[in-house]
Amino acid sequence: MINVYVLCGGKSVEHEVSLLTASAIINSLDKERYNVYPVYITKEGLWCNKGLVTDEIKDTNELKGVSNKTILGSMAESLDEIAKNEEKSIIFPALHGTNGEDGTIQGFLDLIDLPYVGNGVMSSAVGLDKVITKELFSKVNIPQTKHIAFSKKEWIENKDYLYSNLEDVTGYPCYVKPSRSGxxxxxxxCVNKEELEQAINEAFLYDTKLVIEEEVVGREMQISVVGNNAPKSSVIGEFIQERNFMDYDAKYLDGKLIQVIPARVSEEITEQMREAAVRAFKALDCSGLVRVDYFVTNEDKFYVNEVNTMPGFTKLSMTPVLWEKTDGTTYSQLVERLIKLGFQRYEERKALLYDRRTK
Known part of the structure; x- marks a missing residue:
């Protein structure tokens, strides 16, 4: 038996989304082959090991727990149970956004030498940071929209200059985004200066730097890339939506998004987009999985919007559906594949030398 410890919740604005992802992962795993242990992390950072799960999770509230221990105490207790388990074990971080998808939990798991599913420290940290991702993609000629980025300090000190610069670069309408949020x-x-200032102030509530992008009139499409050393891209999927952009409610609450797979785009552009998705995966040194999000215009010009190094696995999520449409991979098979890739990467890291070999 393989033990799978599913981390969920966490200190993140995407706490509730994480619970949806975790529930789906837990329910998909064959309990005859895997021992599944949810580990709920509260919004305060407390770790609560929920114990072996044998039944279906029907409500995300079943994953929540309460602990009166200190953060260090709760972490130590949960990790002690994992360490004492003599069977083969792996961590599945079903965590989104900060303190989960940004490299922090990955670095912690590396330090305590536990195998885990998904991307490592660098790719997770860079992938969540829109500003650094854009700078990196510009070096490898991945198409992107016009944009400008700046920190809160720069905004306070040079507001007038930044207003003038960004209006020249992006114009209106434009989109204001915290650099490290999902x-x-x-x-x-934003369609005018007043809305722009309000949006900038709101974005700075979630991060200390942000990016402002020009609006591209087109469709939003996504490609999933899965693998380690030989990543493969899925077919392209797109959403038909009622709103100008897919905000939180549209993605997780409204249920008004319609998936179109494969997307309505020419074969030539399809191949170019799939190739660019793999290049993005390699540029970030990813492992396990990544979802690459695109804008595609009516003239078949495409731009990479952003990447997601731990995309959601909710019933509305694109990633599992893309692979089912690509090669028939079921949800459960995809989760198992990611677990195998996690073990593979762990064994590669274990084979590295950590002392200087003398002649």
Whole structure:
């Protein structure tokens, strides 16, 4: 038996989304082959090991727990149970956004030498940071929209200059985004200076730097890339939506998004987009999985919007559906594949030398 410890919740604005992802992962795993242990992390950072799960999770509230221990005490207790388990074990961080998808939990798991699913420290940290991702993609010629980025300090000290510069670069309408946030939290569309200032102030509630992008009139499409050393891209999927952009409610609450798979785009552009998705995966040194989000215009010009190094696995999520449409991979098979890739990467890291070999 393989033990799978599913981390969920966490200190993140995407706390509730994480619970949806975790529930789906837990329910998908064959309990005859895997021992599944949810580990709920509260919004305060307390770790609560929920014990072995044998039944279906029907409500995300079943994953929540209460602990009166200190943060260090609760972490130590949960990790002690994992360490004492003599069977093969792996961590599945079903965590989104800060303190989960940004490299922090990955670095912690590396330090305590536990295998885990998904991307490592660098790719997770860079992938969540829109500003650094854009700078990196510009070096490898991945198409992007016009944009400008700045910190809160720069905004306070040079507001007039930044206003003038960004209006020249992006114009209106434009989108204001916190650099390190997901699920469209803190993102706003602006059509004038007044809305722009309000959106900038809101974005700075979620991060100390932000990016402002020009609006591209087109469709939003997504490609999933899965693998380690030989990543493969899925077919392209797109959403038909009623709103100008997919905010948090549209993604997780309204249920008004319609998936179109494969997307309505030419074969030539399809191949170019799939190739660019793999290049993005490699540029970030990813492992396990990544979802690459695009804008595609009516003239078949495409731009990479952003990447997601731990995309959601809710019933509305694109990633599992893309692979089912690509090669028939079921949800459960995809989760198992990611677990195998996590073990593979762990064994590669274990084979590295950590002392200087003398001649």
């Amino acid at each position: 699920s469209s939290v803190g993102i706003n569309r």
